[in-house]
Amino acid sequence: MSSSARRRVLPGFGLTMGLSWLYLGLIVLLPLSGLFLKTFTLSWGQFWETVAAPRVLAAYQLSFGAAFLAALANAVFGLLVAWVLVRYHFPGKALVDALVDLPFALPTAVAGLTLTTLYSRNGWYGQYLEALGFKVAFTPLGIVVALTFIGLPFVVRTVQPVLEDIDVDVEEAAATLGATPWQVFTRVLFPSVFPALLSGFTLAFARAIGEYGSVVFISGNMPMKTEIAPLLIITRLEQYDYAGATAIAGVMLGASFALLLAVNLLQRWSQRRLEARPG
Secondary structure (H helix, E strand, O other): OOHHHOOOOOOOHHHHHHHHHHHHHHHHHHHHHHHHHHHOOOOHHHHHHHHOOHHHHHHHHHHHHHHHHHHHHHHHHHHHHHHHHHHOOOOOHHHHHHHHOHHHHOOHHHHHHHHHHHHOOOOOOHHHHHHOOOOOOOOHHHHHHHHHHHHHHHHHHHHHHHHHHOOHHHHHHHHHOOOOHHHHHHHHHHHHHHHHHHHHHHHHHHHHHOOOOOOHHHHOOOOOOOOOHHHHHHHHHHOOOHHHHHHHHHHHHHHHHHHHHHHHHHHHHHHHHHHHOOO
16 A cells, blocks of 8 residues: 555644644634734834833843843753753652652742742741842842743753663763763763753743743832833733733734744754764
8 A cells, every 4th residue: 555545643734734723823823913903003103102111121121131041040950950860860859850840830829929938038048148148039130030940841851851862872982982071061962952952941931031920929020120021011901001011012022032033043053963963
């Protein structure tokens, strides 16, 4: 029997593609189009006055800056956690592996309240950190801590399967040929894991940009200092300024899409370089 005559488990390309576009249209494209249609009710002057206000620009800077720092920290420590879970066996490993997924299951508001309690002036961690001159709660640093907490699983779960597929014999062969541990990591392991690490970074960054529940409590919500863009959008909605809220959200959406597109292109480029490597 020829391959073209084989029965397919799923319907043909036309039907599955049509259903895919229908689903994406109802779930993604239709709500986003509503957002932009509401924004278009503003004139260009009104739009620019809304999205370029000093308070809004400060919120953008804090949201994207904190999300980037949190994703960067997760890329470093997420790789370390994934390495420990894959390459070592120790008592309580299953518990540690389950704790990695805790931010997925924990409601974000609960996470925010917990982190605020821990890092406040009288909290378990905060009282010692303040004695050392570090204030976490109600500062931009607290926002980075909260975003790091909710983004760690994305990196670990993306990198972990790749590390499991890397044959230990490759590392041993490199070491036998005289490579130092640093050379084994930079020239053997890191090129193989970099595309997955970049994917995890992208997911953590995207998750952190729009985070609200875990940040709203620990940030302090001080305009021009610790006010994030999602909170500013909620504030505009509570004031019935729907067009202003969608304008701010539209700018965040466009900037986020551009950044994610750039990261995805970088990921494809790195993947092609990895596939083009000899042997």
